[in-house]
Every structure is written in structure tokens, then in C-alpha cells.
Amino acid sequence: MEFYHAVTFLCVWGGYIGSESRILQDVSVDRYSLPTFCPREVEIGDYVRYHYTGTFTDGRKFDSTYDKGVPFVGQVGFEGKVIPGLDKGVQGMCVNERRKITIPPHLAYGVTGAGTVIPPDSTLVFDILLLDVWNKDDEVETRMLERPRMCRRAVQASDFVRYHYNGSLLNGTHFHSSHRDRSTYDTYVGQGDLIRGLDQGLLGMCIGEKRSITIPPFLAYGDKGHGSKVPAFATVVYEVLMVDVFNVKDDIKVEVQEIPQPCKRKTQVGDYVRYHYNATFQDGTHFDSSYQRNGTYNTYVGMGYVITGMDKALQGVCVGERRRVTVPPHMAYGENGTGDLIPGSAVLVFDLLIIDFHNPKDLVDIKVTHKPLGCSVTSAANDLILYHYNCSLLDGTRLYSSDDSTQPSQTTLGQGKVITGLDKGLQGMCVGERREVIVPPHLGHGESGGSGVPGSAVLRFELELLDLHKGIPEGYLxxxxxxxxxxxxxxxxxxxxxxxxxxxxxxxxxxxxxxxxxxxxxxxxxxxxxxxxxxxxxxxxxxxxxxxxxxxxxxxxxxxxxxxx
The missing domain is CATH 1.10.238.10 (EF-hand)
Structure with a gap:
């Protein structure tokens, strides 16, 4: 940070000091109010915008931009629009600096004066507040305020962005804020929808990045200004927080984080899937979670029951797989969003955990893990059997077990004593045989589930046949x-x-x-x-x-x- 002396004199006193006056040979500058930070000083060739009050040495006012309601705008040292002393006196000024410039007649209006307003040989005093300074060679100036550790994507021309901003003039005067509007500013970049300086200043920004963008007037609102808040020839400063970025050509982005091995089956169109998810926007803001509702989200795959991006992302997944899916708005909730939960044109990020899936056409899947030698008698409908079992979800969550009882489980097959899928899985077994049986929900506990069993859950049974008594048809003795x-x-x-x-x-x-x-x-x-x-x-x-x-x-x-x- 630079510091300046409170008062700097750019004057040379000469001649003699008489009893009534002093003769001033050069401008006298009194820098009586300085800003804490001065990144730039006025130089010859710069354009300036300032307010002033002009008085004679006795304090009588002859002119003021405050009275006119419009500050002075001009180039320093070239155009000759101002008297030489004023041109000289503003050099070295900082924005928000106040200085009093005393100008001798020969650097003001000389021996002729200025009509009826300025008498000949008048010494003039200008009290000036510098509002703005720029040069026609200036470019957009960006300053990074905060940047995420990982930049997954940077803004490019033709991208659509959502960002928050605070807008101010160079002297700090606030003119607008999206934060106060409680809504991001949403627009395309590099397609002429923004002032040219913002089109340039937003390029390369990362999601979650904060930057300050200083834009000279000719790349901002020029000689017209903008409404009542941005005057003509104003440098504007935007403090921008990049919330979201995507391109209309974007597809979903899938980052596979974990795949269990082996993966025997992957989802296809028409399958029914149960999954958990955490949902955020690209800046990490959370907006939804199945975990908070203590239940999976259940849907058919590829049949239009969920947003297009999710429909696509759920295809080709394995049970137990974790993946992060980034969904552009044209494959999510579009320009309108949904309610107060998801704003328009929002990119959504889902962290998925696939719990299980099945197809309505699935049958019971039986895998024999042990079969004793000499198996001549097998279980069938109406047989009375004793068996051991463990039942779990496909993700390994234990549901119930015959170990929970002091006696093995007993049932008569083919008589609706147990769920259909388990009944089928227990038939055709030898005593001592062990099996792993996968039961789809339509052969299990269905959409409503059962005691301790979630709705539409695929079940895994580990079975062992302990004893077998051949049976007779139901109703017979x-x-x-x-x-x-x-x-x-x-x-x-x-x-x-x-x-x-x-x-x-x-x-x-x-x-x-x-x-x-x-x-x-x-x-x-x-x-x-x-x-x-x-x-x-x-x-x-x-x-x-x-x-x-x-x-x-x-x-x-x-x-x-x-x-x-």
C-alpha cells in the first residue's frame, strides 16, 4: 500500500510580498483529503471526471459542477478545454482525492478575464473531487480475489454463466447488486449480451472464483451511461462470484468413483433402480438428498420418469457403484428451474450410490454354492423342509436370519407359506445343499416392502437345506x-x-x-x-x-x- 504526504505543494512563490497581496507565479495545490489506497494517479493524456467548485480568493463562488448536477469530463493536457492551471493542478490526483488548486491569472484567464464572470487578472481557486480517471489505451483489468483449489471448468466464449456481482463506480459508489436482488445474473458470454468489458473480464473464471473486474468507460456504458446510477464516461468495477457455467452443447458428465468387482450386470432401459443421492449446484450449494428422507429414490430407467440427464446417467451402472453426474440445465430443469428449490438455468451435480435394480421380467436367480454327492432326493412343492438362511439387500445390508431364532426355519413348499421367490429358490435342493438366491421385488415383498424390508427391494438369500420330508398336496392327510x-x-x-x-x-x-x-x-x-x-x-x-x-x-x-x- 502506498502512502502520500497529506499536503504537497507544486508551487513556486516569487516576486515581492507587499502590504496588500502576494503575487503567485505557479499553481498552488493543497491535497487536503487523500484516499487510503491510490492505485493510479492522473497523468497527461488521461481522461478525468471530477466535480469542482470555483471561487475567487475572497471565497466568492463563480462556478460549480455541483450546481449543474453533472461532473466535468475532459482529457488532461491535450484538448485545451480547461485553463492551463487547472490542467496542471489535477495531475497526480487519485480517485476520491480532494484538493484545492489556486491558479494565478496567467495560468487562468489572464488580463482579459472571462466575460462578466471572471474579471481580468483574477486568481482562481478550484476545490476538486476526482471521481474517475482512465486512458484510451486502458484495457479491462481483472484481479483475482478468491479461487477454488480445483478449477473443474473455466469460462469460454459462448458459455452460459450464472454469477453474482456487486457493481460500483471507480470512486466506490454502489450502483447495483445481484445479491440484493437475491438472484444471479444469467447470460451468454462473448455473444454481445453484455458490455464488452464484462464479456472479456469473465473469460477464464472458474466456478466458485471471485474476481474484481475494472472496466474503462469505452468498454462499459460509454457516453450514454446506464440509467440514473451509472453516469456517462464512468469506469465501472464489478466484484463477481461465478456460480455456474455450461455450454448448450454440453452432455452429461459422468465421473465413476467406485465400481464393485465383479459387476455381473449393468442397468438397461426398462430396469427399475433404487439409489441414494446427494444433490448440489456446481458451487457446492446443497439442495436435496435422499439420505435426509431415509429412503432411496426409486424409478424406471430410460423411460422419462426423471430428468433427461438422470435418465441417461442411470444407464450402465452396477449395484454398489458410486458416480458423480453433472447435468446441464437443458437436460435438467431448463431456464425456468423448479419452484424455489432450483433456479433457472442451473447445472446440477448428483453423487449417486446404486443400491439395487431389477427388471419386471426378472426371474429368481439361483447360484448353487455347494452340492453334496449322491443327491437323489430333492425338495419340491408340498414338501416339509428345515433350512437355514441369511437375508440381505444387494448392498449387503442385513435384514434377517434364521440365526435370530433358536430353531431352524421350517416351511411347506408350494403352499404360499413364504414369499414366492424364496419358495422357488428352495425347490430342487438336496439336503446339505447351499445356494445363493436373488429375488426380485415382484417375487418378494413388492412395491410396499415388508417388515424391515424397503419397498421394491431386491433380496439376496444364502440358503442351506437341513432336512427334507416329502409332502402331499395341500389339504390332504x-x-x-x-x-x-x-x-x-x-x-x-x-x-x-x-x-x-x-x-x-x-x-x-x-x-x-x-x-x-x-x-x-x-x-x-x-x-x-x-x-x-x-x-x-x-x-x-x-x-x-x-x-x-x-x-x-x-x-x-x-x-x-x-x-x-
Whole structure:
């Protein structure tokens, strides 16, 4: 920072000092008010804009730009628009400096004066406030105030930018601010939509960069000024914060940050995907997050349910993949934005984590991880099985496990006891076999989810079949595995006394099971099942089944207690 003496005299006193006056040989300059910082001093050839009040030495005013409401504008040392003493007296001035310049007659209006306003041989005093200084050789001056550590993109001609600014004159007078308007200034660069100086000064700026741009009048608003705030021939200073930049030719930008290995499948058009995201503008300002809502965002891929850029960015991703996606506004919310959340022409940045995806046409995916030797009997519909399982989401989030219970899980297959996908995944297994089964949501808990299971979630099951009891169709207690004896009653009447009491009936049924000719419902007490079967055959409840009772049921068209007798 430069410092200046409070008072500098550019004068030479000569002649004699009489009793009534002193004869001034050169201009006298009193710099009675100096700015703290003076980056530039007036030189010959510069143009200046200043206010002044002109008085005689006795204090009588003869002229003032304040009264006219318009400051003086002229070139120093060339045009001859001002008296020589004033031309000389402003040299070395700083913007916002105040100085009092005393000018002897020979450097003012001399022996002739100026009409009726300035008498001959008048010494004049000008009190001047310098407002502006520039030169026709000046260029746009940029000064970086703040710059991000990483500059992902710099402004180029034809880019569209959104920026905040504070606009002031060279003397610090504020004339406008986008911050006060609570809205960025949005425009194309280098296409004539801005004053020429801004078109130049914005080039090369990074998102998040702050810079000061000083623009001479002929690259700003020239001799017309701008409204009531920017006068003619004014140097303007913009303090700019670059918020956003894109080009209408931009496509989405994808930065893959993490891909799990192996990646067996990637999303395609028509898939349904669940993902988490954090959303910001290019300057890092946060505007949305799925994490804050404690739920994924779920949508179809490539079918127009989300903004175009996101629709494109979600194609070709893996489960567990992380990627950063930059979406230009013409592939997002366009010139109008959306509500108070996203301003018009905003570039959006999404940090994505793909949780899972599936296709509505997906089937259960089964991978056998261990199969014992000599596997001859496999699970099927209606079988009663014992099994161990772990269930998780595709990202590894544990949901539930048979380890949470003291007993292995048990179910009857094919009877809707478990979700469809798990039922399918448990069929065709040998005892001791282990599998990894992927269940899409339409074969799992669907769009609504279940207890602890998010909606539309793809599930991963780790399964091990522990035990297997071959079953019978739902609603039956006993079935024949081969043709039943014909005629049936004599076969049941083991002692041939023309009646079958309970104990004889129990012995007959157990014999069929032991010889592999019939099968009882698994998972139930065999004695209870057989007693129930007997009760349904004993029509008169006398404790005996006769041939007529067995024939009566058959004649009535009933399937005897659905027991296949």
C-alpha cells in the first residue's frame, strides 16, 4: 500500500510580498483529503471526471459542477478545454482525492478575464473531487480475489454463466447488486449480451472464483451511461462470484468413483433402480438428498420418469457403484428451474450410490454354492423342509436370519407359506445343499416392502437345506404313492372279520407308509392324522369301519376325507 504526504505543494512563490497581496507565479495545490489506497494517479493524456467548485480568493463562488448536477469530463493536457492551471493542478490526483488548486491569472484567464464572470487578472481557486480517471489505451483489468483449489471448468466464449456481482463506480459508489436482488445474473458470454468489458473480464473464471473486474468507460456504458446510477464516461468495477457455467452443447458428465468387482450386470432401459443421492449446484450449494428422507429414490430407467440427464446417467451402472453426474440445465430443469428449490438455468451435480435394480421380467436367480454327492432326493412343492438362511439387500445390508431364532426355519413348499421367490429358490435342493438366491421385488415383498424390508427391494438369500420330508398336496392327510389296493376294504380288513376298528386301521395305514406305498402329511403326529382319517370314514361313529360305510362315501361321490383311500 502506498502512502502520500497529506499536503504537497507544486508551487513556486516569487516576486515581492507587499502590504496588500502576494503575487503567485505557479499553481498552488493543497491535497487536503487523500484516499487510503491510490492505485493510479492522473497523468497527461488521461481522461478525468471530477466535480469542482470555483471561487475567487475572497471565497466568492463563480462556478460549480455541483450546481449543474453533472461532473466535468475532459482529457488532461491535450484538448485545451480547461485553463492551463487547472490542467496542471489535477495531475497526480487519485480517485476520491480532494484538493484545492489556486491558479494565478496567467495560468487562468489572464488580463482579459472571462466575460462578466471572471474579471481580468483574477486568481482562481478550484476545490476538486476526482471521481474517475482512465486512458484510451486502458484495457479491462481483472484481479483475482478468491479461487477454488480445483478449477473443474473455466469460462469460454459462448458459455452460459450464472454469477453474482456487486457493481460500483471507480470512486466506490454502489450502483447495483445481484445479491440484493437475491438472484444471479444469467447470460451468454462473448455473444454481445453484455458490455464488452464484462464479456472479456469473465473469460477464464472458474466456478466458485471471485474476481474484481475494472472496466474503462469505452468498454462499459460509454457516453450514454446506464440509467440514473451509472453516469456517462464512468469506469465501472464489478466484484463477481461465478456460480455456474455450461455450454448448450454440453452432455452429461459422468465421473465413476467406485465400481464393485465383479459387476455381473449393468442397468438397461426398462430396469427399475433404487439409489441414494446427494444433490448440489456446481458451487457446492446443497439442495436435496435422499439420505435426509431415509429412503432411496426409486424409478424406471430410460423411460422419462426423471430428468433427461438422470435418465441417461442411470444407464450402465452396477449395484454398489458410486458416480458423480453433472447435468446441464437443458437436460435438467431448463431456464425456468423448479419452484424455489432450483433456479433457472442451473447445472446440477448428483453423487449417486446404486443400491439395487431389477427388471419386471426378472426371474429368481439361483447360484448353487455347494452340492453334496449322491443327491437323489430333492425338495419340491408340498414338501416339509428345515433350512437355514441369511437375508440381505444387494448392498449387503442385513435384514434377517434364521440365526435370530433358536430353531431352524421350517416351511411347506408350494403352499404360499413364504414369499414366492424364496419358495422357488428352495425347490430342487438336496439336503446339505447351499445356494445363493436373488429375488426380485415382484417375487418378494413388492412395491410396499415388508417388515424391515424397503419397498421394491431386491433380496439376496444364502440358503442351506437341513432336512427334507416329502409332502402331499395341500389339504390332504394321506396319499397313495402307487395304485391303491383293489378292492380296498378287504385289504384294510387284516383279520377278515368284515370290520376295521381303529387299531386295525392304524396298522393298515402305517404298513402302507412303511412299504412305501403311501405317505402321511409330514410335520404332524401320525397317530393324530390316522385317527382323524378314521373318524371321517366311520360314518355312524361306532368305532368301526364297514364295507358299506366305505362304499357309501364312494357312492356319494366324495373323496374320502381327501385322504386318497
Amino acid at each position: 394321506f396319499v397313495w404313492l402307487e395304485d391303491s389296493p383293489q378292492p380296498l376294504f378287504p385289504a384294510m380288513d387284516l383279520n377278515h372279520d368284515q370290520e376295521v376298528p381303529l387299531q386295525e386301521f392304524i396298522a393298515f395305514i402305517k404298513l402302507q407308509v412303511a412299504e412305501g406305498k403311501g405317505r402321511l402329511h409330514p410335520g404332524m403326529d401320525s397317530n393324530i392324522i390316522i385317527r382323524d382319517m378314521f373318524a371321517k370314514q366311520d360314518h355312524n361313529a361306532d368305532g368301526r369301519i364297514t364295507a358299506d360305510e366305505l362304499k357309501l362315501q364312494t357312492d356319494e361321490g366324495e373323496v374320502p376325507a381327501r385322504d386318497e383311500l
